Amino acid sequence: MLTRQERRFRRRRRSARPAPEALRPAESTPLLLQAAAFLAVFAAAILVNLKTLHYGFLTSWDDPTYVVDNPWIRGLSRENLIYVFTKPYFANYLPLHLVSYMVDYTLWGLNPFGYHLQSVLLNGLNAILALFVTRRLFANFLLAFLAALLFAVHPSHVEAVAWISIRKDLLSTAFLLLTVLFYHRATGSRSLGRGAYAASIGCFTLGLLSKVSIVALPLFLLVLDWFPRAGRRRIPWKAAIANKIPYALIGLVLVRINTLVQVKAKAAYAQDPIPYLMVKGHAVWNYLALLTGIPSGRPVYDTPEFASGLASVAANLAGILVLPAVLWIAHRRRWDALGLGAGWVLALLLPAILFPLVTYMADRYLYGPSLGFCWLLAAGIVAVGRRMESIRLRAGVTAILTALPLTLFAYRTIEYDRAWAGSEPLWKYAIARSKDYRVRNNLAQAMMIEKRWADAERLYRQASAVENIVSHQGLAAVYYDTHRYPEAQREIERALEIAHKHGAAYTDLTDATMEDLAEIEYTAGAIYWVQSQNQKAIEAWEAALRANPRHAGAAQWLRTARGEPAPVTTK
Incomplete structure (x- = not known):
């Protein structure tokens, strides 16, 4: 049996050997x-x-x-x-x-x-x-x-x-x-x-x-x-x-x-x-x-x-x-x-x-x-x-x-x-291979861009089986764009409920940052406003600005709702 020193010596000799033939420097190309x-x-x-x-x-x-x-x-x-x-x-x-x-x-x-x-x-x-x-x-x-x-x-x-x-x-x-x-x-x-x-x-x-x-x-x-x-x-x-x-x-x-x-x-x-x-x-x-x-x-x-x-x-x-x-x-x-x-x-x-x-x-x-x-x-x-x-x-x-x-x-x-090749083929490919709710949300968003409201509603509804903000926010947008305002209000309030329930934490199921929360509040304000619920709209836009003070849309609509003049801009 080899001693420890002999084994160490053999390892050093192996490490000093040239590279194997297959990996030696090739002749000049x-x-x-x-x-x-x-x-x-x-x-x-x-x-x-x-x-x-x-x-x-x-x-x-x-x-x-x-x-x-x-x-x-x-x-x-x-x-x-x-x-x-x-x-x-x-x-x-x-x-x-x-x-x-x-x-x-x-x-x-x-x-x-x-x-x-x-x-x-x-x-x-x-x-x-x-x-x-x-x-x-x-x-x-x-x-x-x-x-x-x-x-x-x-x-x-x-x-x-x-x-x-x-x-x-x-x-x-x-x-x-x-x-x-x-x-x-x-x-x-x-x-x-x-x-x-x-x-x-x-x-x-x-x-x-x-x-x-x-x-x-x-x-x-x-x-x-x-x-x-x-x-x-x-x-x-x-x-x-x-x-x-x-x-x-x-x-x-x-x-x-x-x-x-x-x-x-x-x-x-x-x-x-x-x-x-x-x-x-x-x-x-x-x-x-x-x-x-x-x-x-x-x-x-x-x-x-x-x-x-x-x-x-x-x-x-x-x-x-x-x-x-x-x-x-x-x-x-x-x-x-x-x-x-x-x-x-x-x-x-x-x-x-x-x-x-x-x-x-x-x-x-x-x-x-x-x-x-x-x-x-x-x-x-x-x-x-x-x-x-x-x-x-x-x-x-x-x-x-x-x-x-x-x-x-x-x-x-x-x-x-x-x-x-595009959003629709990508997410259709993904849906055939994944049960992830986000895949359906993404395909629904692609359907919305093409104004295919029924398809978007169906996909968002399927995705909402897993508690998440995006599906309800998407449904609110579908209903708003198709003038179904009470349904839009129900869905955006559900999105807000989920966001506040989880403290706007970023998780697999509730992917809301403060900017996302501001966007939800802004959308809620628009839905309230179109239904003449002006006080609720003002409160929603104020909440949007608390979440994201740089939200230009919320600031502009809040001034409009309060009857304030637009700020003077200089170039």
């Missing part, structure tokens, strides 16, 4: 071939999402808030830039996300084509950056090309590309890839490259200003130090931790800012630790399945209901441990591709796993993590291909093994893209 590979990756990312260029805004899901009705994206003015960098918007502090819409508005106004165009181009840019990063990490151009090609068409990207409001995932992924690229360059020699290191920290900051969910990226950088590639030196653990401190400090500051301004999701499953961990473990298993491209994506996932028994508890809790376990096994076995892939997926999914969210899982959370899975696929394909003796057989096997997942991914992406 001709520049023309490299250019063709980059072009192919970019073209693939564009082509599978080309149809989205003809889609409009999603009028019943965030696009009006972020773009159509947002006064702060109307051009790259000094006033707009100061506002988005100094104030939160829509319960988030993500200024670069809004700046990207300013660029769109400057070029295209409110033409949705331009907004979709930027999203599609950003997706293509990310595919190119994925090729750069993968080649840098694995020092194998074929592996990098295959991984980037699979990433370019991965079906988990549909939501982030087709939904304009989720531009934040595209932007943050671009900056996190640049962060890794510069960090790898900075740590490639005996001394830390200051310029590349500063650039890495800067890109990380820009990524956080696009979306804070990349905050755990420094954990992957530690994994990168843990798995030195292609003859690179292993960074001493103290130095490895020390050079992550700036990333951690910046991340903590921006996470804290967003925590202060965000509404808190008080999902029912988050009240007790065991159910919470089971739900999150279940989400991890679902995410891993979605990475394969076999299950179809969904805009909304219903929170799971678990069978009673120890087996169900164990199976779902195991989801929390699977990625750390794979990472540890890869480290022990020196399986570098598996270690880097698992580390990437774990670091980028960690915020979605740790924190309770309004939706317990979403496809968009896989946009960045999917690259780690593509590394594993590409490494496996290259490893199998290298086992073939002849060059022709090697090329044939590699091509076939690549074509199988590539075809599946591209098919799934193009198929799911169709669901995002």
